[in-house]
Amino acid sequence: MNVTAAGAAEASPPLTVALLGNPNTGKSTLFTALAGIATRVGNYPGVTVEEKVGRFVHAGRPIDLIDLPGTYSLSPKSPDEKVAVDLLRGRLAGMPAPDRIVIVVDATNLERNLYLASQAIEIGLPTIIALTLCDAAADRGIAVDAAELSRRLGCAVVPVVAPRRQGIAKLADAIIAALPPQQPEGLAAALAAVDPAQLPAAREAIGRYAWIERVVEGVVRRRPVARSIDDRIDAVVTHRVWGTLLFALTMLAVFTSIFWLAAPLMEGISAGVDTVAEVVRGLLPEGAIRSLVVDGVIAGAGSVVIFVPQIALLFFWIALLEGCGYLSRAAFLMDRLLVGVGLSGKSFIPLLSSFACAIPGIMAARTIENPRDRLLTILLAPLMSCSARLPVYFLMCGAFVPNVPVAGIPWLRLPAVVLASLYALGVVVAALAALVLTRTVFRGPPQPFVMELPGWRWPQVRIVLERVREATWSFLSGAGTTILAMSIVLWALSHYPRNEAAIEAEVASERTSLRARLDGEEDAAAVADLSAALDALDTPEGLDAARRGAAQRQSFLGLTGRFIEPVVRPLGWDWRLGCAAIASFPAREVVLGTLGVIYNLGDVDAGSEEGGTALVRRLRAATWDGSRRKVFTLPVALSIMVFFALCAQCASTLVVIWRETGSWVWPVASFTSMTALAWLGAFVTYQLGTFLIG
Amino acid sequence: MTSLREIAVGSTAEVELITGSDPTSERLLEMGITPGVHVRVVGVAPLGCPLELEVRGYRLSIRRSDAARVAVFPSVGPRSPRAGSASIRRPLPR
Numbered sequence: 157m158n159v160t161a162a163g164a165a166e167a168s169p170p171l172t173v174a175l176l177g178n179p180n181t182g183k184s185t186l187f188t189a190l191a192g193i194a195t196r197v198g199n200y201p202g203v204t205v206e207e208k209v210g211r212f213v214h215a216g217r218p219i220d221l222i223d224l225p226g227t228y229s230l231s232p233k234s235p236d237e238k239v240a241v242d243l244l245r246g247r248l249a250g251m252p253a254p255d256r257i258v259i260v261v262d263a264t265n266l267e268r269n270l271y272l273a274s275q276a277i278e279i280g281l282p283t284i285i286a287l288t289l290c291d292a293a294a295d296r297g298i299a300v301d302a303a304e305l306s307r308r309l310g311c312a313v314v315p316v317v318a319p320r321r322q323g324i325a326k327l328a329d330a331i332i333a334a335l336p337p338q339q340p341e342g343l344a345a346a347l348a349a350v351d352p353a354q355l356p357a358a359r360e361a362i363g364r365y366a367w368i369e370r371v372v373e374g375v376v377r378r379r380p381v382a383r384s385i386d387d388r389i390d391a392v393v394t395h396r397v398w399g400t401l402l403f404a405l406t407m408l409a410v411f412t413s414i415f416w417l418a419a420p421l422m423e424g425i426s427a428g429v430d431t432v433a434e435v436v437r438g439l440l441p442e443g444a445i446r447s448l449v450v451d452g453v454i455a456g457a458g459s460v461v462i463f464v465p466q467i468a469l470l471f472f473w474i475a476l477l478e479g480c481g482y483l484s485r486a487a488f489l490m491d492r493l494l495v496g497v498g499l500s501g502k503s504f505i506p507l508l509s510s511f512a513c514a515i516p517g518i519m520a521a522r523t524i525e526n527p528r529d530r531l532l533t534i535l536l537a538p539l540m541s542c543s544a545r546l547p548v549y550f551l552m553c554g555a556f557v558p559n560v561p562v563a564g565i566p567w568l569r570l571p572a573v574v575l576a577s578l579y580a581l582g583v584v585v586a587a588l589a590a591l592v593l594t595r596t597v598f599r600g601p602p603q604p605f606v607m608e609l610p611g612w613r614w615p616q617v618r619i620v621l622e623r624v625r626e627a628t629w630s631f632l633s634g635a636g637t638t639i640l641a642m643s644i645v646l647w648a649l650s651h652y653p654r655n656e657a658a659i660e661a662e663v664a665s666e667r668t669s670l671r672a673r674l675d676g677e678e679d680a681a682a683v684a685d686l687s688a689a690l691d692a693l694d695t696p697e698g699l700d701a702a703r704r705g706a707a708q709r710q711s712f713l714g715l716t717g718r719f720i721e722p723v724v725r726p727l728g729w730d731w732r733l734g735c736a737a738i739a740s741f742p743a744r745e746v747v748l749g750t751l752g753v754i755y756n757l758g759d760v761d762a763g764s765e766e767g768g769t770a771l772v773r774r775l776r777a778a779t780w781d782g783s784r785r786k787v788f789t790l791p792v793a794l795s796i797m798v799f800f801a802l803c804a805q806c807a808s809t810l811v812v813i814w815r816e817t818g819s820w821v822w823p824v825a826s827f828t829s830m831t832a833l834a835w836l837g838a839f840v841t842y843q844l845g846t847f848l849i850g
Numbered sequence: 851m852t853s854l855r856e857i858a859v860g861s862t863a864e865v866e867l868i869t870g871s872d873p874t875s876e877r878l879l880e881m882g883i884t885p886g887v888h889v890r891v892v893g894v895a896p897l898g899c900p901l902e903l904e905v906r907g908y909r910l911s912i913r914r915s916d917a918a919r920v921a922v923f924p925s926v927g928p929r930s931p932r933a934g935s936a937s938i939r940r941p942l943p944r
Contacts (some may be wrong), residue, residue, distance in 0.1 A: 229880040233873050267906040268882045298907075355871045361879035365887070386909065387892075396896045488911045492897035495913070501900075604874040606881055606916070609902060609909035 170211065170218040172252075173331055174244060176276055177260030178269050179226030179525075180481075180610035182288040184619055185318040186260055190328065191221040193622065205239045214328040222254065228268075230275040231357070233604060234525055244279055256334050257283045258327070263293035263300050263315070264611050266376055270309075270368045271361075274343060277311060282334035286327055287315040292613055296386075297379035305375045310338035319616050343367050389612045393485050403489050406482070407508060410473045414466045414512040415543060421465035429458030447651060448644070456643025459742065460636040463515050463808065467631050468624050470509050470516040474523060475623035479615025483523065484607055491605075497587045498594030500526065500605050503533040507586075510540035511579075514809045515635075518816055519627060526603050532593060534816055535826055538809050539586040541579045541801055547748055548800045549575055555772040556793035574794070578801045585802060585833065635815045639808045646742045646807070649712045662706040666756075667693055673784075685777045698756075705756040713739050714754075727799065727835065728792040728842040730780055740805045747800070751775070791845030795838040803834035852924045854889060855901070855917035862890040863922035870919050882906040883920060 177183040187194075191210025208223040224243060225236035232238040239248065246253030259276050261269040277283050287302055306313035312330045316323035346367035350359045392398050433454045440446040477483040483505075491501030502524045510517030517537040524530040541549075553571040562568045667690070674686045692698030708714050709732075717735025724734040732754050739754075740747035748771065755774045778787040804810065810823040817823075857863045865887050868875050882905050883889060890904040900913045 228877070231876065231880070233877060265906075265908040268908060271880060271882070357871060357876040358868065358879055358884075361876075361882075362884050365882060365884045390892065390902070390909070394893050394895065394902060400896050484911070488900060488902065489895055489897075491911075491913070492895060492899045495899070604877040604916075605900075605913055606874070606877045607900075607911045608881075609911055611908070 168217060170220045171256060171332070172220045172222065172254045173256040173258055174222045174224055174254040175258050175260065176224050176240060176244065176272070177226060178228055178262065178265075178272055178608075180484075180608055181226070181260045181262040181265075181269065182318055183223065183226060183260045184622075185616055186286055186288055186316065187221060187223045188618055188622060189316075189318040189321055189324050191219075194223070194626075205236050212328075214325075215332060217332055219328070219331065221258075227272065229272055231360075235527055236525060244276065244281075254281065256331055257281050258331060259283060259285050261285050261287050261313075263287050263290045264296055264298060266298075266300060266372055267365070267368050270371065271364055273309070274340060274364050274368065277309060277337050277340055278343075280336055283311045283337050284327065284330045284334050285309065285311060285313040287313055288318055289611075289613070290315045291317045291320075292611060296384055296611070297381045299377045299379070301375045301377075305371070308341060308371050308375065310340050319618075340367075340371075342370065346370075386611050390485075390609070393482070394488065399489060403486060406477070406486070407505075410470070410505070411508060411512065413469045413473065414509060414516065418465040418469055418512070422462050425461050425465070426458065429454060429461070433458075444651075444654075448647065451651075452644045452647035453640070456640045456647070459643055459808065460632065460639050463513065463631065464628055466513050467516045467519060468628050470520055471624045471627040472620060474505065474520060475620040476615050478523070479613070479619060481610045481612045484609050487607060488609060497590035498598070499532060499590060500524075500529055502526075502607075503529060503536075506533050507537060507540060510537040510542060513542050513544070514538045514540065514806070515631075515812050518809070518812050519631065521816065526605070528598055528600070528603060531817060531822070532590060532598060534813055535593070535822065536586040536590060538804055538806065538813075538826065538830065539582045539589065539802065541582045544806070545578075545800050549578055549797055551748060551768065551772065552793040552797050554768075555775060556788055556790055558790070574797070578797055581798065581801050581837070585837075631812070635808070635812045638811045638814070642807050642811065643742055646713075650708060650714075650739060651711055653710070653712070654707060655710065658710055659703055659706045662710065663693070663699070663702045666702065666706075682777075685773075689777075692756075701753075702756045704753055708739070708750075708753050709735065723835075726842070727795045727838040728789070728846070729795070730778075730787050732778070733787070733792075733796065737799065737803075737805065742807050747805075790849060791842045794845050795842035798841045799834045799838035801834075802830060802837050804830035851921050853918045854891070854903075854920035854922050855914045857889075857891045857922065857924075859891050859893055862888050863924065864888055866921040866923055868920055874916055875919060878912070878916070878920065881910055889920070889922070 175183060175187055187208070187210060191212045194208045194210045196207070196209040205225055210221045210223070212219055212221065222243070224240040227237040227240045229237075230241050230244075232241050242248045243251060244253065244257065257276055257279070259273045261273055273285060285306075287300060287305075290300070293300065300315070302313045302315050312334060314323055314327045314330050316327055318324070343364075347360070347363035349366070350363040352359070354362060393402060433450045436454060437446060437450050440449060474483065477486065486505060487501035489501065490504040494501055494503055503521070506517045506520040506524070508517075509520055514537045517540070518534050521530050521533045521537070524533060553574055557571045557574050560570050562570055562573050670686055670690050670693075674683065674690065677683050677686060693702055709717075714735050717738055718731045720734050720738070721731040724731070724737070729737075732751075735754055736747055736750045739750040752767070752771055752774075755771070755778065757770055757774055775788050776786075779785060780787060804827045810827055813823040813826055814820055851866075852863075854863065854865075865883055865885055867885050868878050868883065887905060892902040892904050892909065894901050895911075898914075900911045901917055902909060902911050
């Protein structure tokens with residue numbers, strides 16, 4: 157090709173090619189083999205269905221490949237399928253019908269795949285059939301005569317082995333050369349021949365399958381296989397004992413990696429963010445700007461990036477399990493467990509992951525095709541006790557729950573029972589919520605749960621990595637930016653209005669009140685505590701911590717805390733606890749840090765032994781304003797834990813719910829109802845606890 | 851009337867008709883469970899539901915409650931060699 161011709165070809169408008177196919181046909185592998193990494197990933201207008209487009213050039217012709225959501229037929233049953241159909245028919249706003257359709261047809265499962273193909277060919281656009289998984293078909297003793305199939309279907313059929321890029325260039329040639337198909341031989345006659353007494357949907361299926369049976373006759377040759385690979389693997393994987401054991405081990409591996417394996421990575425990120433913050437802190441003069449940059453922007457960015465290890469690890473597992481065919485087997489094994497509450501087995505992994513963190517869990521709900529089940533799973537995920545709640549549970553259990561045996565069993569200790577009960581509480585409340593929601597808001601006809609169990613195959617490394625990259629990037633670019641913006645707003649709310657005179661006045665009044673209490677105190681331990689607190693105010697660190705505490709208590713957040721005191725009183729909380737609960741909104745794990753600041757400890761690392769002990773001592777000593785009555789008793793500690801078990805005090809989770817559902821209705825509804833539930837739970841706990849233990 | 855949910859694990863049955871006209875019935879038909887086809891019950895999940903079926907050479911899973919809407923002619927045999935393929939074959943008009 158000479159330079160001029162190449163230049164002219166480059167200038168020609170790109171050919172838009174829609175990639176259509178059943179789920180589990182190796183469509184993603186083929187997309188990657190043709191177009192590489194997607195150049196554009198977004199949502200179709202008005203729906204939360206992912207739009208994935210990749211640009212490549214073949215023989216000088218630019219080609220835009222659109223990866224349509226997997227669908228079984230052109231009579232859509234889900235929003236995903238509807239998008240695929242609307243796009244093909246040119247009914248999607250702002251998107252003209254494509255120039256070509258590539259139909260991905262799985263050679264191991266020709267009959268069912270030809271159902272969609274027969275419908276797509278009828279559209280009349282130039283159509284090419286990519287016959288994928290030819291290697292897997294050969295392994296199973298299946299041979300397909302592509303030339304004869306092409307003749308019978310009236311369009312080009314190109315066999316490919318996408319992971320090894322076999323047939324990819326031929327497929328690209330066929331895409332450019334494709335002409336509108338001839339009407340498939342005998343299809344119209346087969347549809348017309350169906351008994352008119354049948355219902356329309358049945359007529360369509362019966363007619364097409366009758367035609368398909370004749371098309372594959374002689375095109376597909378099956379070498380008899382004694383017992384197929386799929387049979388042998390499935391016999392173990394879905395076995396009552398071995399299948400259950402394998403499932404438990406797999407889930408353990410998934411959970412361990414996001415719960416523990418992610419921890420050192422997250423600590424590394426956290427340390428990195430701290431280093432950056434320190435460096436910047438040294439570069440900027442003290443003041444509002446430094447605080448904004450360090451405590452607002454850098455800390456906010458850190459709170460976004462910190463989720464990446466868990467998201468990446470979970471999507472690694474999902475892509476791996478999906479790639480080999482286990483993901484749908486896992487849903488098969490767990491379906492019965494979730495049917496009772498109105499969900500399906502596909503919700504199991506997203507909900508399980510939410511015990512580590514709701515954010516990857518909510519994102520994992522993308523694997524649920526059914527929109528109702530997906531939304532319900534997203535709403536239930538934050539009720540699972542995530543790892544960010546653990547520090548609160550540990551601190552409260554360690555400090556205020558007596559370490560005594562339960563029911564006379566020496567190894568069964570009360571703190572452990574409380575901890576287990578908190579986990580159970582989340583699950584039970586989620587189950588009840590699901591029961592209520594499926595009978596009210598989500599009432600409607602049951603959606604089909606007809607799930608394909610795809611043939612076993614080796615996962616593709618490139619596809620797995622691409623999936624991880626895609627999930628991570630969509631979190632960072634989508635939810636991440638909003639979480640960052642929210643962190644900055646919350647920073648401002650906890651730093652303003654800043655009145656230095658009022659801060660000094662509060663520190664002074666605190667000194668006076670400590671002195672007054674010390675004078676009237678007779679108990680030796682209390683005297684020691686009070687004089688230690690007074691002495692601390694005379695050290696520079698102690699004074700700084702006291703000032704920061706006063707500043708936080710006087711900020712908008714602190715003022716809100718005081719304002720809502722009447723609301724938290726029935727939970728046994730003073731206004732400081734109300735403050736801490738509100739200030740933990742950016743992320744639950746900051747609640748202990750907030751408590752440290754509010755109780756004049758400055759920045760304590762509550763996770764460290766020293767910081768934890770200091771915080772526990774301060775909390776134990778805390779009294780109600782103007783009284784010697786202790787704030788923290790067992791009922792109060794229990795009420796705090798129950799509140800945190802059920803509340804939605806996690807801005808990042810709410811942002812991710814917004815991103816994944818595409819509407820602010822759901823995060824708002826989720827926050828309101830979970831806060832109400834948390835308040836109610838804490839109220840019952842405190843009142844009952846006070847009544848029983850006093 | 852015998853339905854697919856009554857077919858023993860390992861047995862094959864020929865589909866008579868699909869009752870109902872809601873999306874679930876429509877999806878069962880689209881997935882290839884059409885009158886005349888042979889369906890083998892491969893297994894059942896350890897918790898008793900759903901079922902694993904083989905039809906037209908591939909595997910799919912449906913719930914017992916949905917299997918009830920698939921009317922079948924009782925037992926073709928415990929392990930029919932024709933399992934998973936359609937029963938009616940006519941030559942393609944040339």
